[in-house]
Amino acid sequence: MKGEKIRMKDLAERFHEVGVVPVVVLEDAKDAVPLAQALVEGGLPCAEVTFRTAAAEESIRLMAEKFPEMLVGAGTVLTTEQVDAAVKAGAKFIVSPGFDPEIVDYCLEKKRFLILPGCISPSEVAQAVKRGLKTVKFFPAEQAGGVAMIKAMAAPYTGIKFMPTGGINAKNLEDYLSFDKIICCGGSWMVKGDLVKAGAFDKIKELTAEARNLVESIRK
Numbered sequence: 001m002k003g004e005k006i007r008m009k010d011l012a013e014r015f016h017e018v019g020v021v022p023v024v025v026l027e028d029a030k031d032a033v034p035l036a037q038a039l040v041e042g043g044l045p046c047a048e049v050t051f052r053t054a055a056a057e058e059s060i061r062l063m064a065e066k067f068p069e070m071l072v073g074a075g076t077v078l079t080t081e082q083v084d085a086a087v088k089a090g091a092k093f094i095v096s097p098g099f100d101p102e103i104v105d106y107c108l109e110k111k112r113f114l115i116l117p118g119c120i121s122p123s124e125v126a127q128a129v130k131r132g133l134k135t136v137k138f139f140p141a142e143q144a145g146g147v148a149m150i151k152a153m154a155a156p157y158t159g160i161k162f163m164p165t166g167g168i169n170a171k172n173l174e175d176y177l178s179f180d181k182i183i184c185c186g187g188s189w190m191v192k193g194d195l196v197k198a199g200a201f202d203k204i205k206e207l208t209a210e211a212r213n214l215v216e217s218i219r220k
Contacts, residue, residue: 011093011114012135014071015163015184018046019177019215022208023075023165023188024059024196025050031196032059036067038201039191042208048075048095048186057085064090073114075186080106087113095186097139099124104131116163120144125157135161135183142167147175147182154181170214177218187211 015021022039024047026032032055039047045067049060051074063072073093074086083094083106093114096103100117107115108131119125119136128136138150141164145152150162164176165186176185190207 008114008134011071012161012183014046015135018044018071018212019184019219020044020173020190020211021046021048021071021073021163021165021184021186022191023048023050023186024191025052025188025193026055026059026196027053027193029055029058029062031199032062033066034199034201035191035196035204036063036070036072038205039208040067040070042190042205043212044190044208045069046071047191048073048093049091050075051078051082051086052076057089060086060091061089077103079103083107083110095137097137099127099136101127104128104133108132119153119162120149122153122156125153125160129157129160134159135163137186138162138164139186140166141176141185142172146172147179150176150182151179154179170211173211173214174218177215 022044049056060072074091075095077083077094077096094107095116096118098118104115104117116137118139119128161181161183163184168185168187169189176182190211195204
């Protein structure tokens with residue numbers, strides 16, 4: 001159990017280190033490897049592959065196999081069956097859009113990966129605290145009150161950190177990362193679907209590098 005806690009702490013430190021977690025939607029698994037390469041070379045060796053498409057599981061497997069140094073996880077996880085599929089494919093973390101007690105408890109029982117449930121209210125954060133979680137997702141960030149809402153919830157829940165996702169981009173990233181209770185942000189502006197479909201991986205690499213440089217300038 002002690003080793004597991006250390007491992008979870010290490011994962012949290014890696015989230016803080018990257019600053020931005022690219023939120024990826026892949027329609028075709030053939031794009032997984034070149035996309036992962038662009039992210040790694042751009043300086044963000046991390047991806048949250050959303051289970052919004054049939055290609056998600058295979059994409060996670062390919063990324064995890066080809067780039068073992070990457071922090072690859074699964075997003076938009078809605079069932080325990082998806083949890084099993086994602087972890088079997090190589091996902092190191094699971095992200096759910098809302099706080100689903102069944103999914104959270106199932107992941108905690110497994111003790112092999114990090115679960116980041118979506119929380120946008122004090123009541124949901126309270127449920128996370130009760131279960132010993134240290135980091136939660138805040139989604140949809142901009143629509144749910146942005147940094148102001150996170151600061152308000154962080155005040156009573158001093159031991160919790162947040163990963164806001166939804167409406168975050170290069171223009172407002174500093175607003176979020178400047179608050180010390182935000183461990184990292186989820187964003188898709190560097191991995192937009194049209195760029196992936198067009199095979200514009202050089203452009204994705206460029207945007208990823210810009211995002212990485214922005215993170216470093218904010219947290220210097």
